[in-house]
Every structure is written in structure tokens, then in C-alpha cells.
Amino acid sequence: MSFQNKHFLNTPESLVLDSLQGLCAVNPRLALDSQNKVVHIASPDRTKVALLCGGGSGHEPAHAGFVGQGILTGAVCGNVFASPNASQVRRGIDLVENDKGTVIIVKNYTGDILNFGLAKEQYAALHPDKADRVKFVIVGDDVAVGKTQGAIVGRRGLAGTVLVYKIAGALAQRGGSLNEVYSIAQWVSSSIATVGVGLEHCHVPGTVASSHLSDSEIEIGMGIHNESGNRRLSPVPPLSKLIPQLLDLLTSTNDPERSFLPFKGKDEVVLLVNNLGGISELEFGGIVAEVRRALEIQGIVIHRVLAGSFMTSLNMPGFSITLLLLPNTSSGSTPELSLILSLLDDKSDAPGWKWSSASPPAAVVTELAAPVELSPGKVQVPRTTLLKSADPKSFILSIERACNALVTAESEITRMDVIAGDGDCGLTLKTGAEAVLAKIREGNIKGTDLVGSIITISQVAEEVMGGTSGALYSIFFSALAQGLQTQISDAETTVTPQIWGLALTSALTKLYTYTRARPPSRTLVDPLAAFVETFTKNPASNFATAVHGAVAAAEGTKNIEAKAGRSAYVEGDRLKEQQVADPGAWGVKVILERLLV
Structure with missing residues (x-):
């Protein structure tokens, strides 16, 4: 060890x-x-x-x-x-x-x-x-x-x-x-x-280092x-x-x-x-x-x-x-x-003595807390029309593929983040992906209610992932849900590629109001923007091309000096020498690749 x-x-x-x-x-x-x-x-x-x-x-x-x-x-x-x-x-x-x-x-x-x-x-x-x-x-x-x-x-x-x-x-x-x-x-x-x-x-300083126990002991x-x-x-x-x-x-x-x-x-x-x-x-x-x-x-x-x-x-x-x-x-x-x-x-001024309470520990509360009312922001607003995917089954399968891919990629993304950031990106994405999979099993994410499903994913990002990544994902998916609702009429129930394109553009624009990162910045914005901008030029036929562009943008972060995000605090030449991609960008790449398959 x-x-x-x-x-x-x-x-x-x-x-x-x-x-x-x-x-x-x-x-x-x-x-x-x-x-x-x-x-x-x-x-x-x-x-x-x-x-x-x-x-x-x-x-x-x-x-x-x-x-x-x-x-x-x-x-x-x-x-x-x-x-x-x-x-x-x-x-x-x-x-x-x-x-x-x-x-x-x-x-x-x-x-x-x-x-x-x-x-x-x-x-x-x-x-x-x-x-x-x-x-x-x-x-x-x-x-x-x-x-x-x-x-x-x-x-x-x-x-x-x-x-x-x-x-x-x-x-x-x-x-x-x-x-x-x-x-x-x-x-x-x-x-x-x-x-x-x-x-x-x-x-002991000055002595030869040696390990005594194995990783499992x-x-x-x-x-x-x-x-x-x-x-x-x-x-x-x-x-x-x-x-x-x-x-x-x-x-x-x-x-x-x-x-x-x-x-x-x-x-x-x-x-x-x-x-x-x-x-x-x-x-x-x-x-x-x-x-x-x-x-x-x-x-x-x-x-x-x-x-x-x-x-x-x-x-x-x-x-x-x-x-x-x-x-x-x-x-x-x-x-x-x-x-x-x-x-x-009795009190002491000795530097090494730790604070302690002059009383026994409080009793452990074991009963369940009273249920908390959801805040207005967590309540889904009633909609007269449920928006559905053109292929609800494929919609769910693609999300499952993306989530499973994130779980598998955790160790690689963690390795990148240990070098380029604070080491938690892989676990954060894995935790979020597992929570989304659980929501699918519970029936809270479905292809027949896109807005409700995307809001659920946004809440998972906020509450389960947390941190910077969770906030960015939550903002983007919340804005995506808003964009879908504003682009559809009551008479329409199936979301077309064109509507997806408009909603994605709206979501990226809203995300930009909360982050200064713009491509190329060595952040998750790089592949996300590459995907959205390419896809919206021709939504009907550009999905695969947009994914390939996002993959290239994520790969390109290996040679970009960080302007924002976790890597901005790390010496840039070292990241280029080691050819370490941005962990957040790599997570977006993993998601989009599996959505494409």
C-alpha cells in the first residue's frame, strides 16, 4: 500500500x-x-x-x-x-x-x-x-x-x-x-x-520508505x-x-x-x-x-x-x-x-489540547424527521400537453447507455481529475449517472414525458451530484426543459429535431449567463458548445456530425491552456506534456458518444 x-x-x-x-x-x-x-x-x-x-x-x-x-x-x-x-x-x-x-x-x-x-x-x-x-x-x-x-x-x-x-x-x-x-x-x-x-x-523522515501492509489489509x-x-x-x-x-x-x-x-x-x-x-x-x-x-x-x-x-x-x-x-x-x-x-x-491554554464539550453527547435522534414540503422550484408545473420523443423506447435506452458509460469511465475520469483538478469529477458523474438509472427504474424518466424527465435529471444533478459539475448540468437541463416548453404548442406532442435544436441553443445561451467559460476554455463547455452549434445548423441530419465534433473538442482539451474551470489552477505546460484531457469535457464526450450509438 x-x-x-x-x-x-x-x-x-x-x-x-x-x-x-x-x-x-x-x-x-x-x-x-x-x-x-x-x-x-x-x-x-x-x-x-x-x-x-x-x-x-x-x-x-x-x-x-x-x-x-x-x-x-x-x-x-x-x-x-x-x-x-x-x-x-x-x-x-x-x-x-x-x-x-x-x-x-x-x-x-x-x-x-x-x-x-x-x-x-x-x-x-x-x-x-x-x-x-x-x-x-x-x-x-x-x-x-x-x-x-x-x-x-x-x-x-x-x-x-x-x-x-x-x-x-x-x-x-x-x-x-x-x-x-x-x-x-x-x-x-x-x-x-x-x-x-x-x-x-x-x-520516519530520513529513512528508506517501505510498505508493510497490502491494499486490502x-x-x-x-x-x-x-x-x-x-x-x-x-x-x-x-x-x-x-x-x-x-x-x-x-x-x-x-x-x-x-x-x-x-x-x-x-x-x-x-x-x-x-x-x-x-x-x-x-x-x-x-x-x-x-x-x-x-x-x-x-x-x-x-x-x-x-x-x-x-x-x-x-x-x-x-x-x-x-x-x-x-x-x-x-x-x-x-x-x-x-x-x-x-x-x-477545566480550561487550558496548551496549544495541543483540543476543544471538548463539558457535557455528555446529546441523545441520538433515531425517529424519522417529518416530511418536508417541496419548495415551489421543485414542484412540476401542470402541463396541458405531455411532450414525447419520436421514439420513446430509444430515448430511454440511449440515456441508459450514456449513464452506464459514465459509470464505466469513472476510473479514467478520476485519473484525469487527480492530475488536472481536485480528483472528484469521476465519482461525481458516476453518482449522478447511477441516480438517473434509479429514476428510470422507478418510472420517473420516460420517453412519453420529455419535460418531466429532463426536470428530474436536472434535480438529480443538483441534489445528488452537487458541486460545480452538478450545478452546471442542472442549469443546462433546467434551461433545456424550459426551451422545449416554449417551442411547442398544445396541439403538438412529439418533439422534432428542429425543436430539439432550438431548445438546445436556448439552454446553452442560459448556461452562458452563469459561467464565463467559452470555447476553447478547457472545460465541459468545449464539447457541449461544439455539439449544440453543429447540431442546430441542420437538426434533421447533423446529430452524428455534431457528436463527432464534440468528441474532437474534448480530445482537443489535451492541448489547450485552461482559461476557466478546475484546470485553471494547474500549470498548463504540465497538462499538455502529460496529454491530460479536461475531466468535465471527457464526461460530456462519454455521454454524447453513447447517445449516438
């Missing part, structure tokens, strides 16, 4: 420091020790407990992005996927030193534990009077690593770690004592579970340093099938290897859905919705939903799900549920 292996950077070696400098430019309340790659609050409140974290870079916004009021006081950053050394961490401890003490929070990776632990012990040896004022919390929330496999090394630290940062940091901001902050960090750490899934591994349980997961699935299942499998890993108490949290049914949770770096916002929204849906089906009560990029793996196309199992009772060692939620809701 292909994946992103190109990057915007000066050099791979300078990337981490360059990124930290950019972070501090975003938030002037932060300061950077460049030599040690330590980001810290420039003027911290030294009467409050400090939180220090860190680890390898490449997980942004973790860790430095969470430095700010109400979360972290400082973060020590290593190179990509590499722990910072102990001297860097010691400098970090010095920079956040305060009157009440420091809690160090690290993910459960050997390098982080050793280097942060060594720095803590060295600090204690240098400052024996302060030895008890530095606490150490290790977070391991990955459920993909079974109990047997992780018997010695334990579970890896994943995105759940940021919930530890946030809740402990908010308590520190409120003035909690060192022991209180440490205790709540430990409690959160013991109450979270995370599982990740990816379409592919990520690419996904991997469950991948680590955030490109570690392989515990299983692969093929083919890629829909979210409705995938998410329940992931949730089962998080909540099942029947699996002796992965029963890490005491879920009992009707549990209460905080949900964190984390983008691992390479998932589009569009897809990610669908993931969040599906996770929420699956949890509610299980009877799990969601008190908060957090979603976004919290702990990434560079550009990994994947996501992780974290559940924080909330307490149903309180005791000396268990905090109140209300306290946990209020600490999570």
Missing part, C-alpha cells in the same frame, strides 16, 4: 528543534531550552506542583503541545521515536522546580523509563533534601499486548497518557498537594485502556513507533464491523489475556478517539460517530467525548480508541466521578 514518504523540512536532523521553535512561536507563554530540547512555561507558578513529561518526538501534539496552564509545566523531547537522555531530563527537572514538588509522567517504554528514572535518581543524589519531592508515574494503557506477552515489560503507553496529563495537571493548577496530584495520576493511569488500528505504518494493535500489531484483517471491514472488535479488546472481561479493566455492564466512561496522524477530518468524524454508536449499543454511558490528534505516530493513517473507566463509588483511594469530570473540563 502506498503511503506518504515525502516531507516539508530543512533536514531530518533539524526537524525536532525546528518544530519546537514553531510551537513556541504559537504560544509566547512558552520557552525553549534549545540545547536540551525542553519546552516549559516561561513564568510558571512555583507555588503549585509541576508536571514534567516527555519522550521521543513524532507524537505531536504530545508531548510539548500539552505544555501550558492546567496541563504540563514542561516536556523533554528526544529525536523522532527516541528517548531524550538523562542530562536533558535533569535540565527539565531544574527548569520546572518549585516549592511543592514535581510529578514526572512517562509512557511505558524502556528508554523513557530508564532515562527519566536515571535523571530522577541523579537529581535526588544531588539534592537529598528534595528527594521526596519528585514522584514518578508510568502509564501503560495498550490492550493489544496480552498479559502473558507483557508479563515483564508491561503494556505500552499510548494516547490514554494525555488523560493522565490533563486530569493531574488540572488538579495541580487548582493547588493540589504533591501526594494528591500523584495519587490522581496513578488512579487515571490504572483506569484507562487503549487500542489502535492502522491502514499502514508511518514513514489493516493492522490492529499497532504501536506508535511503527511496532507491528497483534493481528491483521483482510479485506478492510466497514467501521460498523471493525469498531465492535476494537471495543471488545477494551471492555471484555472474558479474555484472560486482555481483561485489564473491571467492566461490568452499564459502565460509565470518558471516550477519547485519537487520530494517529494521517486520517482525514471527514473520515475521522465518521469514526467518532461509529465508536459512540457502538458503545451505546453495549449500554455503556459516555460522559465526555474527546476527539482529535492527541498522540500521533507521525503520519500514520490510523486511529486509537481510549476508554477511561469512571468510578461508580468513591473511597479513600478512588476519586469522585464529578471531580474527574470537572478536572477534565
Whole structure:
């Protein structure tokens, strides 16, 4: 499977420091020790407990992005996927030193534990009077690593770690004592579970690119340093099938290897859905919705939903799900549920913390909405005479041929549009064609009612296709329907080639009032105008000649510099060199060719 292996950077070696400098430019309340790659609050409140974290870079916004009021006081950053050394961490401890003490929070990776632990012990040896004022919390929330496999090394630290940062940091901001902050960090750490899934591994700048998964595979349980997961699935299942499998890993108490949290049914949770770096916002929204849906089906009560990029793996196309199992009772060692939620809701100015609602998600509305009255523009005006084709059966067959041809041509038109536009033209035309075919099957398009059929096609273009192409097609077909009605008398019921010609000319004229494109412009107007202008010169015998002219005009867009449309923003010489036709023009060509056959 292909994946992103190109990057915007000066050099791979300078990337981490360059990124930290950019972070501090975003938030002037932060300061950077460049030599040690330590980001810290420039003027911290030294009467409050400090939180220090860190680890390898490449997980942004973790860790430095969470430095700010109400979360972290400082973060020590290593190179990509590499722990910072102990001297860097010691400098970090010095920079956040305060009157009440420091809690160090690290993910459960050997390098982080050793280097942060060594720095803590060295600090204690240098400052024996302060030895008890530095606490150490290790977070391991990955459920993909079974109990047997992780018997010695334990579970890896994943995105759940940021919930530890946030809740402990908010308590520190409120003035909690060192022991209180440490205790709540430990409690959160013991109450979270995370599982990740990816379409592919990520690419580390400066390394050789290689693909790990095939186009049909996904991997469950991948680590955030490109570690392989515990299983692969093929083919890629829909979210409705995938998410329940992931949730089962998080909540099942029947699996002796992965029963890490005491879920009992009707549990209460905080949900964190984390983008691992390479998932589009569009897809990610669908993931969040599906996770929420699956949890509610299980009877799990969601008190908060957090979603976004919290702990990434560079550009990994994947996501992780974290559940924080909330307490149903309180005791000396268990905090109140209300306290946990209020600490999570406390505001922070850390650049990496994502907006979240301080309330549970709203109930899902499942009942059908009340029927909406059609607007006047969607109501067909009663006509005293239905206009029919000279050959109604052939009329329908020709539309079916054109629509099927568009469906078949989708991949080729998409290929053109990836180069010459925004990549959606093929799918837009295919979607419209399939919707028109459905209308034919429903009996809404028929050769005995041309005006009604063309209005239906216009509505499909508007409502189903959408975008620029949909608007252009809808305007043209609406104008064509108008043209037919104005050219026919009540006594006439069959549309002749001459009437078609007049209606087509009228439709093209109306289209020109809404677009500046005129042939040659490297747009769908080129073949459309070539067809209309040729056909109207002699409607009775020029149909085939007009189609051939449209085909030539579409082919000719390969050598035309774009003056309008999607290709106007693409460097013209490159399109000519690659001999890429305009995708919209090619769609018109496909339609007209199949109308001719």
C-alpha cells in the first residue's frame, strides 16, 4: 500500500528543534531550552506542583503541545521515536522546580523509563533534601499486548497518557498537594485502556520508505513507533464491523489475556478517539460517530467525548480508541466521578489540547424527521400537453447507455481529475449517472414525458451530484426543459429535431449567463458548445456530425491552456506534456458518444 514518504523540512536532523521553535512561536507563554530540547512555561507558578513529561518526538501534539496552564509545566523531547537522555531530563527537572514538588509522567517504554528514572535518581543524589519531592508515574494503557506477552515489560503507553496529563495537571493548577496530584495520576493511569488500528505504518523522515501492509489489509494493535500489531484483517471491514472488535479488546472481561479493566455492564466512561496522524477530518468524524454508536449499543454511558490528534505516530493513517473507566463509588483511594469530570473540563491554554464539550453527547435522534414540503422550484408545473420523443423506447435506452458509460469511465475520469483538478469529477458523474438509472427504474424518466424527465435529471444533478459539475448540468437541463416548453404548442406532442435544436441553443445561451467559460476554455463547455452549434445548423441530419465534433473538442482539451474551470489552477505546460484531457469535457464526450450509438 502506498503511503506518504515525502516531507516539508530543512533536514531530518533539524526537524525536532525546528518544530519546537514553531510551537513556541504559537504560544509566547512558552520557552525553549534549545540545547536540551525542553519546552516549559516561561513564568510558571512555583507555588503549585509541576508536571514534567516527555519522550521521543513524532507524537505531536504530545508531548510539548500539552505544555501550558492546567496541563504540563514542561516536556523533554528526544529525536523522532527516541528517548531524550538523562542530562536533558535533569535540565527539565531544574527548569520546572518549585516549592511543592514535581510529578514526572512517562509512557511505558524502556528508554523513557530508564532515562527519566536515571535523571530522577541523579537529581535526588544531588539534592537529598528534595528527594521526596519528585514522584514518578508510568502509564501503560495498550490492550493489544496480552498479559502473558507483557508479563515483564508491561503494556505500552499510548494516547490514554494525555488523560493522565490533563486530569493531574488540572488538579495541580487548582493547588493540589504533591501526594494528591500523584495519587490522581496513578488512579487515571490504572483506569484507562487503549487500542489502535492502522491502514499502514508511518514513514520516519530520513529513512528508506517501505510498505508493510497490502491494499486490502489493516493492522490492529499497532504501536506508535511503527511496532507491528497483534493481528491483521483482510479485506478492510466497514467501521460498523471493525469498531465492535476494537471495543471488545477494551471492555471484555472474558479474555484472560486482555481483561485489564473491571467492566461490568452499564459502565460509565470518558471516550477519547485519537487520530494517529494521517486520517482525514471527514473520515475521522465518521469514526467518532461509529465508536459512540457502538458503545451505546453495549449500554455503556459516555460522559465526555474527546476527539482529535492527541498522540500521533507521525503520519500514520490510523486511529486509537481510549476508554477511561469512571468510578461508580468513591473511597479513600478512588476519586469522585464529578471531580474527574470537572478536572477534565477545566480550561487550558496548551496549544495541543483540543476543544471538548463539558457535557455528555446529546441523545441520538433515531425517529424519522417529518416530511418536508417541496419548495415551489421543485414542484412540476401542470402541463396541458405531455411532450414525447419520436421514439420513446430509444430515448430511454440511449440515456441508459450514456449513464452506464459514465459509470464505466469513472476510473479514467478520476485519473484525469487527480492530475488536472481536485480528483472528484469521476465519482461525481458516476453518482449522478447511477441516480438517473434509479429514476428510470422507478418510472420517473420516460420517453412519453420529455419535460418531466429532463426536470428530474436536472434535480438529480443538483441534489445528488452537487458541486460545480452538478450545478452546471442542472442549469443546462433546467434551461433545456424550459426551451422545449416554449417551442411547442398544445396541439403538438412529439418533439422534432428542429425543436430539439432550438431548445438546445436556448439552454446553452442560459448556461452562458452563469459561467464565463467559452470555447476553447478547457472545460465541459468545449464539447457541449461544439455539439449544440453543429447540431442546430441542420437538426434533421447533423446529430452524428455534431457528436463527432464534440468528441474532437474534448480530445482537443489535451492541448489547450485552461482559461476557466478546475484546470485553471494547474500549470498548463504540465497538462499538455502529460496529454491530460479536461475531466468535465471527457464526461460530456462519454455521454454524447453513447447517445449516438
